Amino acid sequence: MTTTLAEGSWTLAFGSLSLEDGIALREGTAWRMFPGNDPDRYAGLLSIADLDAFLRTDAARTPRVSMADGARTGSAAVPHEEYLEDGSDRVDLPRLLARHDDGASLVVSQFHEIHPPLARFCRGLEKAFLHGVQANIYMTPPGAQGFRVHFDTHDVLVLQVSGRKAWRVWDAIPYAAPTRHTPWSNNAATEGEAHELVMAPGDALYLPRGVMHEAMVQEGADPSLHITIGLLEPGLGEMLRQLLADLEPEEPALRAAMPTWRLAEPDGVAAVEARLRAALDALAKPGLAERLAVAALDRVTQDRLSLPGRSLTTRPPAAMDRLRLSETMHHTLVPLPEGGAALRWYGGVETLSAQELDWLQALEDGATAEELGEGALKFCRRLARAGLLERA
Numbered sequence: 001m002t003t004t005l006a007e008g009s010w011t012l013a014f015g016s017l018s019l020e021d022g023i024a025l026r027e028g029t030a031w032r033m034f035p036g037n038d039p040d041r042y043a044g045l046l047s048i049a050d051l052d053a054f055l056r057t058d059a060a061r062t063p064r065v066s067m068a069d070g071a072r073t074g075s076a077a078v079p080h081e082e083y084l085e086d087g088s089d090r091v092d093l094p095r096l097l098a099r100h101d102d103g104a105s106l107v108v109s110q111f112h113e114i115h116p117p118l119a120r121f122c123r124g125l126e127k128a129f130l131h132g133v134q135a136n137i138y139m140t141p142p143g144a145q146g147f148r149v150h151f152d153t154h155d156v157l158v159l160q161v162s163g164r165k166a167w168r169v170w171d172a173i174p175y176a177a178p179t180r181h182t183p184w185s186n187n188a189a190t191e192g193e194a195h196e197l198v199m200a201p202g203d204a205l206y207l208p209r210g211v212m213h214e215a216m217v218q219e220g221a222d223p224s225l226h227i228t229i230g231l232l233e234p235g236l237g238e239m240l241r242q243l244l245a246d247l248e249p250e251e252p253a254l255r256a257a258m259p260t261w262r263l264a265e266p267d268g269v270a271a272v273e274a275r276l277r278a279a280l281d282a283l284a285k286p287g288l289a290e291r292l293a294v295a296a297l298d299r300v301t302q303d304r305l306s307l308p309g310r311s312l313t314t315r316p317p318a319a320m321d322r323l324r325l326s327e328t329m330h331h332t333l334v335p336l337p338e339g340g341a342a343l344r345w346y347g348g349v350e351t352l353s354a355q356e357l358d359w360l361q362a363l364e365d366g367a368t369a370e371e372l373g374e375g376a377l378k379f380c381r382r383l384a385r386a387g388l389l390e391r392a
Helices: 005-014 019-027 048-055 091-099 115-129 238-245 268-281 288-302 354-363 376-385
Strands: 030-036 065-068 105-108 130-139 155-160 165-169 194-201 204-207 215-216 224-232 322-325 330-335 342-343 348-352 390-392
Touching: 005 019, 005 115, 005 204, 019 105, 019 115, 048 105, 048 130, 065 322, 091 105, 115 130, 115 224, 130 322, 238 268, 238 288, 288 330, 322 354, 348 354, 354 376, 376 390
Parallel strands: none
Antiparallel strands: 030 204, 065 105, 105 130, 130 224, 155 204, 155 224, 165 194, 165 215, 322 390, 330 342, 342 348
């Protein structure tokens, strides 16, 4: 049986953990270690040679490239002038290598955007979770620490590629459910005893947002290379802010002025309460939860890299070519009251007839245009041109 992209990424990330148990893990606040049994488990995703090659390209610039040194006083972030060309955002490689030799960790953010193996891996997890997934890279020299104790504002999965790294993790979460609007600012302290563990190549560590942790490489050990997979689920508050912005042109109650001229009067706050009730009534209208859900799914279909299922030289499909929906192109189907569905994808929104919806659903498992029937070849060629189909 053929393994799908989502299934392959899931197994690489979580081993034998079922999707149901993985979802339950995401919905809780407990961290978990996944010991690996293959030191080469993540070798296909990244290597030190891949990083060396990247650093020798013009893409090696800030803010994608940064450095961190936990031995610094104050912020662990290494000043740009210590590893960039003067007056430029481009890496000065001799300076960067020297700073790394002296104990600074190399950090490469969003490496999935330029490294195809990581792009496919993240895309597979996006298919499973239906939200954005990113990959940041950390290369730490022996006896060094990049960042001191902190928490992250989204769930992360740490994949140890090479070398070994010692971690300390705390169970207590001092600041519940932090988001990018409530970032780490050295205002939280650890509680209780730390769990101490060492990650070896092939190991994975899941850390929910808010879990306090730190890591370092032991003196005399090999350098540590790990991937931090960021699981970027949208927060309800963030989605509500977007919904308010979208609704304001439609709802007069949301455009009402704050009656500041009455705030000095005894019933000034009551006037605000009246307008607030009207605004909240507008937010209680039927269908807004569905609208919020569609907006959340639009983020993964439209905000992530498109990764079409075709190349520069892909020829249009023929009637007998077996086709399937591209695994690397996100799409969402929203049923329409009058029948058919709205196909929402990177390229926008298209209305599908009931017949076209049937064809699209058949293409999930693979089909030829001839099997689908009259008119299907034109439909398939349109989707293939957009990168939504690939040959099975």
